[in-house]
Amino acid sequence: MLSASTDPLTSCYDLAMLDLDGVVYIGGDAVPGAADHLRATRAAGLRVAFITNNAARPPEEVAAHLVDLGVEAHTGDVVTSAQAAAQVLLERHGRGARVVRLGGPGLEAALSAAGLEPVGPDDEAVAVVTGYGPEVLWRDIMRVAVRVRDGLPWVASNADATIPTQFGAAPGHGVLVETIARFADVTPVIAGKPERPLLDETVRRVGGRRPLMVGDRLDTDIEGARNAGVDSLLVMTGVTGLPELAAAAPEQRPSYVSADLGGLLASHAVPTREGADHALGGWRARVAEGALQVEGDGAADDWWRVVAQVCWAHLDEEGTAVDVDGVGVPEVQRSGR
Template sequence: MLTSPASALSAVYDLAMLDLDGVVYIGGSAVPGAAASIARAREDGMRIAFVTNNAARPPGRVAEHLRELEIEAQAQDVVTSAQAAARVLRDRFGAGARIAALGAEGLVEALAAAELEVVDVEADADAAVTGYGPDVRWRDIMRIATRIKGGLPWVASNTDGSIPTPYGEAPGHGVLVDTIARFSGVTPVVAGKPSPPLLQETIRRVGGKRPLMVGDRLDTDIEGGTAVGVDTLLVMTGVTGLDELLAAPSESRPTYLAADLSGLLVPHPEPEVTGAQTRVGGWVATVQGGSARLTGEGSAHDWWRALAHAAWAHLDATGTPVGGAGLEPPSPSAVPGGGSLPA
């Protein structure tokens, strides 16, 4: 169940590891209020790291995009799955190892920064690494796949099955990983979330004794944080929808839940359970006949917390998820204190 610290998370944790798409921005636009929430968290003493499974763009380009959205960011604040993959390869094969790379600029740059020699997919190599690259050629995919099948060690930057694009959801690097794995019979070492290397690399680079992983996905962000033993905050501005949240198994549930990134800046009140009712702040959630009902008023953060706590208690007791039909989450700006910056 959800944890309830007496203080704001920005006072409890010294590092916030923020997933990007769905948390900080959506496509080319910042999530409403994200820039102000990040700035306030920094004022409270929190270090901020921007963490992405996308291996295509170098950290400098990611930071430039964030600054365009009026979010303070430097290249050293950004950690990518390409950098995590490079660390895995450097640790295993040492500086100067020859790596056959299949991917985009971000992957090549990360390998070079780790003092690894990037070689063509046809050249002699100590290992292979793959990452998302929109211009990757099919003949290169075929060649790397045959070499992996022949025994060349393989590291994959991530296994995301889809990526957002201006023209809609599209296949991600995970589709290629699955194709190569089925052809070769080889399972790669994976650097990106939910595997540990990316978050381990983030903590190593940015520092922090009490890190918090913040994301919008249960399967990568929340499970990734759990895999490295850090607490997690799920924000409801990205891909996780109402039904997915209510049906989350215990191993995929976050430590904390908030409507958006302003959840870093406020206390998380403890749920009060009385019979079939769960009260959080001004909201009361009741589960009857397999459906949830909320009454009251208050912050958007507390609406989500009351609902999730009641739904998960029902799921754990009965094995049946609560239906979310008819429930309309309040807009963070529509409810007093919901998603707004505290004074």
């Protein structure tokens, strides 16, 4: 169930680790209000890091993209799954180790920066690392798959099944990971979310004793936070909608939920239970004959909190997800913040 905070989250944590797509931007555009919310978050004293499972772009390119969108960002604020994978390899094989690189320029840059030597699919090496790269050739995939089958240790930057593109969701690096894994009968070490190396690498690089993960995906951002033992804030500006939130399993439930990044600047009350009803901030929700019913008026943040709490209670008690068809979602209201 949700956690309570009587103080703004900026006062409770010392590092916000933000996923990018669906949280800070969507495609080529900033999420409405994101730049202002992050400016206020920094002004309140909370450090900000931008983390991504995408291993294709080096951090300086990601930072430049954020700046173009009006978001303050420096290269050192960005941590990628390629950097996390490189750190895993460095810890296991040491500086100077030769590693087969199957992926984009971001992966090669991360290996070199860590003091590792990226090499080709046929070269002598102590391990292989894979990551998303649109220019990767099938002949190289075949060679790497055979070498993994024959015993070469394998680290994968992430296992995301899809990646957002201008033409919609497309196959991500996870599809390649599944292909190689099935062929070689080998499970790789995963560096990206929901596994913990990326979050650990972020804390190592940026610092923070009380980090908070901020994301829009239950199966990577929120589950990754739980795997790393840190609290999380789910924002409803990305891929997670009401049906996904209502059906979330315990390991994919966030500590806090908010309509957008303005939730970093707010306190977080927890709905109260009154019989079959859950109530908060002018909203009252219940489940009747398996369907969600919400009435009242108030802030969008409180609406999401009361809905999450009542749906999770029903799921835990009855074992079935709540029917949310036809339930309208409120607009964000942030006057007075």
